Amino acid sequence: xxxxxxxxxxxxxxxxxxxxxxxxxxxxxxxxxxxxxxxxxxxxxxxxxxxxxxxxxxxxxxxxxxxxxxxxxxxxxxxxxxxxxxxxxxxxxxxxxxxxxxxxxxxxxxxxxxxxxxxxxxxxxxxxxxxxxxxxxxxxxxxxxxxxxxxxxxxxxxxxxxxxxxxxxxxxxxxxxxxxxxxxxxxxxxxxxxxxxxxxxxxxxxxxxxxxxxxxxxxxxxxxxxxxxxxxxxxxxxxxxxxxxxxxxxxxxxxxxxxxxxx
Amino acid sequence: xxxxxxxxxxxxxxxxxxxxxxxxxxxxxxxxxxxxxxxxxxxxxxxxxxxxxxxxxxxxxxxxxxxxxxxxxxxxxxxxxxxxxxxxxxxxxxxxxxxxxxxxxxxxxxxxxxxxxxxxxxxxxxxxxxxxxxxxxxxxxxxxxxxxxxxxxxxxxxxxxxxxxx
Numbered sequence: 001x002x003x004x005x006x007x008x009x010x011x012x013x014x015x016x017x018x019x020x021x022x023x024x025x026x027x028x029x030x031x032x033x034x035x036x037x038x039x040x041x042x043x044x045x046x047x048x049x050x051x052x053x054x055x056x057x058x059x060x061x062x063x064x065x066x067x068x069x070x071x072x073x074x075x076x077x078x079x080x081x082x083x084x085x086x087x088x089x090x091x092x093x094x095x096x097x098x099x100x101x102x103x104x105x106x107x108x109x110x111x112x113x114x115x116x117x118x119x120x121x122x123x124x125x126x127x128x129x130x131x132x133x134x135x136x137x138x139x140x141x142x143x144x145x146x147x148x149x150x151x152x153x154x155x156x157x158x159x160x161x162x163x164x165x166x167x168x169x170x171x172x173x174x175x176x177x178x179x180x181x182x183x184x185x186x187x188x189x190x191x192x193x194x195x196x197x198x199x200x201x202x203x204x205x206x207x208x209x210x211x212x213x214x215x216x217x218x219x220x221x222x223x224x225x226x227x228x229x230x231x232x233x234x235x236x237x238x239x240x241x242x243x244x245x246x247x248x249x250x251x252x253x254x255x256x257x258x259x260x261x262x263x
Numbered sequence: 264x265x266x267x268x269x270x271x272x273x274x275x276x277x278x279x280x281x282x283x284x285x286x287x288x289x290x291x292x293x294x295x296x297x298x299x300x301x302x303x304x305x306x307x308x309x310x311x312x313x314x315x316x317x318x319x320x321x322x323x324x325x326x327x328x329x330x331x332x333x334x335x336x337x338x339x340x341x342x343x344x345x346x347x348x349x350x351x352x353x354x355x356x357x358x359x360x361x362x363x364x365x366x367x368x369x370x371x372x373x374x375x376x377x378x379x380x381x382x383x384x385x386x387x388x389x390x391x392x393x394x395x396x397x398x399x400x401x402x403x404x405x406x407x408x409x410x411x412x413x414x415x416x417x418x419x420x421x422x423x424x425x426x427x428x429x
Contacts, residue, residue: 176365177365181363195308199313200316201318203317204317205313205316
């Protein structure tokens with residue numbers, strides 16, 4: 001049985017269609033493995049070679065990857081939620097209610113969207129704590145830390161703009177309070193609030209603006225900065241693993257007792 | 264190289280003039296890009312500021328004075344104002360909390376105005392009693408229309424303790 005499967009795959013890999021997609025061809029050599037990564041649009045952001053301990057659970061607890069995972073869930077569920085949601089004052093609230101009580105699987109998709117949003121904020125913070133306490137923000141990764149801070153802000157703004165969309169009392173007053181906080185900015189605060197709401201109060205313009213921010217502008221900027229974030233990991237020498245860093249005590253020939261004294 | 268510091272060779276000098284022209288065009292190009300960027304910013308700033316707003320008028324007709332007996336504090340939820348009638352006369356307060364814009368409510372059992380969001384409390388004249396609110400509730404312009412109806416302009420605040428006597 002496995003034999004037949006192998007020959008099937010061998011034949012598949014020899015077809016012209018397969019070769020037109022996976023140009024590097026097959027083979028288990030280091031070169032082939034590297035080419036398979038390098039010649040793929042999605043994978044070429046990543047390093048062609050990764051040390052095994054860099055991808056072990058203990059190195060990062062996979063917190064960044066999990067944050068990305070929640071982002072993918074949010075994009076997937078968000079796009080299908082958009083098919084039933086109208087960002088208008090008479091419809092927004094009842095559309096969300098319909099998603100809960102009328103649309104098949106709507107309750108599940110909406111709850112998945114909501115809980116993934118909470119999880120993404122939590123995981124982004126956990127990821128940053130992990131990076132911070134491991135010292136992985138230090139040179140040469142200081143630029144990527146700043147990209148990460150931008151991504152945190154985008155994440156929080158995505159949560160905040162999504163908060164208004166159910167158009168219930170909680171949403172209305174939360175956005176009233178939040179935009180009033182933005183008007184505390186010296187000199188231009190009231191203008192920022194006016195531009196954000198498209199008016200003086202949380203109304204139809206505000207709902208539409210938050211919808212466009214939530215579904216177009218902020219996700220696109222998140223994707224852009226995510227791309228920079230991953231590309232930068234490769235450029236900065238891969239994921240941070242303490243043992244692999246030059247100058248770390250574990251890497252030197254010092255005895256373990258010395259090591260303890262230094263830390 | 265000490266020769267670099269002496270008077271330049273005529274060819275070198277003309278070379279420098281050429282560099283200057285290049286610099287000039289670079290600056291001209293960058294300058295026009297800057298102007299275009301500033302114009303784009305101004306263009307979008309104006310585009311994003313709506314010229315017509317479909318928001319309710321700031322002027323509200325509250326109704327006839329008989330509806331507000333002496334000692335009453337009435338909250339109009341739709342327009343977010345209080346109409347208060349005490350012995351000194353009528354006055355109107357904004358019901359929008361001066362902290363972060365939540366709508367306050369009159370608590371008759373406590374004899375005070377309370378904000379549900381962050382716990383600010385005010386007395387019936389709008390003076391702050393407790394909580395994070397930085398300012399008292401503003402007094403709004405109140406007058407009697409020709410049809411003897413109370414009118415409030417929510418966009419105009421007046422000094423405190425200016426009562427309307429009818």
